[in-house]
Amino acid sequence: MNGGADLGGMQGFGPVIEEPGEAHFHAEWEPRVMAMVVLLGATEKWNIDQSRHARETLPPADYLRFSYYRIWAEGAQKLLLSREMVTETELQSGKVETPPAMIKARLEKQQVWDALHSLGGAADRLETDTPAFEVGQQVSTVNDHPLGHTRLPRYARAKRGVITKILGFHVFPDSSGNDKGDDPRWLYQVKFSAQELWGPGKNPRDCVTLDLWEPHLVRS
Amino acid sequence: MSHDHPHHDDDHSHLSEMDIRIRALESLLVEKGYIETAAVDEVIQIYETRIGPRNGAHVVAKSWTEPDFANWLMEDATAAIHSLGYTSRQGEHMVAVANSDQTHHLVVCTLCSCYPWSVLGLPPTWYKSPPFRSKAVIDPRGVLHDFGIDLPETTAVEVHDSTAETRYLVIPQRPAGTDGWSAEKLASLVNRNSMIGTAFADNPS
Numbered sequence: 001m002n003g004g005a006d007l008g009g010m011q012g013f014g015p016v017i018e019e020p021g022e023a024h025f026h027a028e029w030e031p032r033v034m035a036m037v038v039l040l041g042a043t044e045k046w047n048i049d050q051s052r053h054a055r056e057t058l059p060p061a062d063y064l065r066f067s068y069y070r071i072w073a074e075g076a077q078k079l080l081l082s083r084e085m086v087t088e089t090e091l092q093s094g095k096v097e098t099p100p101a102m103i104k105a106r107l108e109k110q111q112v113w114d115a116l117h118s119l120g121g122a123a124d125r126l127e128t129d130t131p132a133f134e135v136g137q138q139v140s141t142v143n144d145h146p147l148g149h150t151r152l153p154r155y156a157r158a159k160r161g162v163i164t165k166i167l168g169f170h171v172f173p174d175s176s177g178n179d180k181g182d183d184p185r186w187l188y189q190v191k192f193s194a195q196e197l198w199g200p201g202k203n204p205r206d207c208v209t210l211d212l213w214e215p216h217l218v219r220s
Numbered sequence: 221m222s223h224d225h226p227h228h229d230d231d232h233s234h235l236s237e238m239d240i241r242i243r244a245l246e247s248l249l250v251e252k253g254y255i256e257t258a259a260v261d262e263v264i265q266i267y268e269t270r271i272g273p274r275n276g277a278h279v280v281a282k283s284w285t286e287p288d289f290a291n292w293l294m295e296d297a298t299a300a301i302h303s304l305g306y307t308s309r310q311g312e313h314m315v316a317v318a319n320s321d322q323t324h325h326l327v328v329c330t331l332c333s334c335y336p337w338s339v340l341g342l343p344p345t346w347y348k349s350p351p352f353r354s355k356a357v358i359d360p361r362g363v364l365h366d367f368g369i370d371l372p373e374t375t376a377v378e379v380h381d382s383t384a385e386t387r388y389l390v391i392p393q394r395p396a397g398t399d400g401w402s403a404e405k406l407a408s409l410v411n412r413n414s415m416i417g418t419a420f421a422d423n424p425s
Contacts, residue, residue, distance in 0.1 A: 008330030010354035016346050016418075018365040024268065024342050025259035028235075028367075034342070035263035036246060038309075039255045048385075052332050066346045073242060086248060089314065094244030100252040109258040115264060122312040123385035151383045153330055153358060167386055168313070187336070187384055189315070194377075198358055205376035208357050211384035 001147055004063030005056035008219055009155040012124045030069040037072050042115060044104035045083045049177030053149040054078045072135055125184035127149030127169040133188060140220035152216045159196050162218050164209060165189035172213050183212040264268045272341035275306045276389060277410035279339060281403040294318065297389065301339060311338020311387055317380065318391040324375050325390045326417035328356035329382040336387035340415060347416065357381055367418040392421040
């Protein structure tokens with residue numbers, strides 16, 4: 001979707017400023033949100049693509065104005081509500097009023113380290129076909145503006161590039177983020193010249209790579 | 221200070237609306253049986269103290285001192301990095317890119333904030349911010365300038381937009397004057413930003 005999260009190429013935000021001291025968190029609640037979101041993953045009530053979609057569907061003005069962990073908190077609350085794990089009233093009061101939803105698992109403290117290292121988030125799946133493209137091949141990206149989740153950003157649509165790596169057979173977020181299952185597809189690294197993306201004023205040596213799935217690409 | 225909000229020295233009076241909301245959320249989720257408070261504390265402790273850029277610095281320094289490992293890293297970064305035990309989440313699929321005089325690599329995630337947590341820990345605020353996410357792909361040389369780096373026109377800038385579950389680790393160039401250094405000593409020169417592409421490795425002082 002062409003939402004507030006699709007920031008590549010926007011202008012006017014000013015310089016990138018590195019803050020002195022570089023704290024990971026800027027309020028007491030921020031690390032709690034980070035950790036709760038990590039732990040809620042174990043309930044398997046949603047996947048990572050659905051969680052990204054919950055954040056990017058915030059109204060663009062909110063997405064741009066909210067702090068990073070505020071966006072995480074808003075996304076998590078949307079997911080908790082849509083999975084009927086909590087109610088609006090419960091979120092307001094903090095008090096339990098309805099029975100809990102069934103979950104896959106709750107991580108105990110002793111299980112956290114191993115769970116974080118279990119490679120449970122791996123996105124590659126058993127290959128069921130062969131790649132349609134090979135390294136070195138010229139491709140174009142599709143010109144599509146879906147209302148749902150997609151990992152093909154606006155700035156790289158309808159552009160010509162070249163396949164630079166075959167990365168594997170991976171869960172397709174444009175499916176899994178839209179509640180349509182893993183639907184794994186071949187994933188490629190695709191290189192685009194800066195001039196193709198941004199016009200002839202750019203340095204001809206410069207380029208951008210994106211990792212894109214086969215349905216994003218056509219022969220050119 | 222507004223006259224309508226008298227000052228209290230009690231810390232709790234400084235709790236923001238977000239602090240209150242998130243406390244309520246946590247107690248609700250704990251009471252519902254979805255999460256455990258001790259596990260929340262554990263996740264925070266792990267990412268504050270145990271998983272961070274020292275992991276990545278180890279990978280980089282090992283690649284500087286062991287050509288076989290450097291080759292493995294370029295061919296199969298996932299296996300090479302996992303062999304060192306760095307298998308935590310947001311590092312399941314890795315690609316390593318090595319800087320040279322000819323090419324400078326810079327990593328961004330324009331759509332969210334994908335970042336190799338397993339080797340660099342949690343991303344810095346600037347990495348997640350709209351200025352970086354918007355500008356890195358359209359004006360990478362401007363971003364590098366913001367970080368005090370002005371590359372010659374003859375050095376290509378290659379930006380990697382992390383649009384999949386693949387996570388990119390930049391291998392900075394080994395600084396001059398470090399011949400004969402141990403991997404351990406070299407790792408102390410590998411700062412976090414140099415593994416994102418917004419800095420060079422430190423020079424030996």
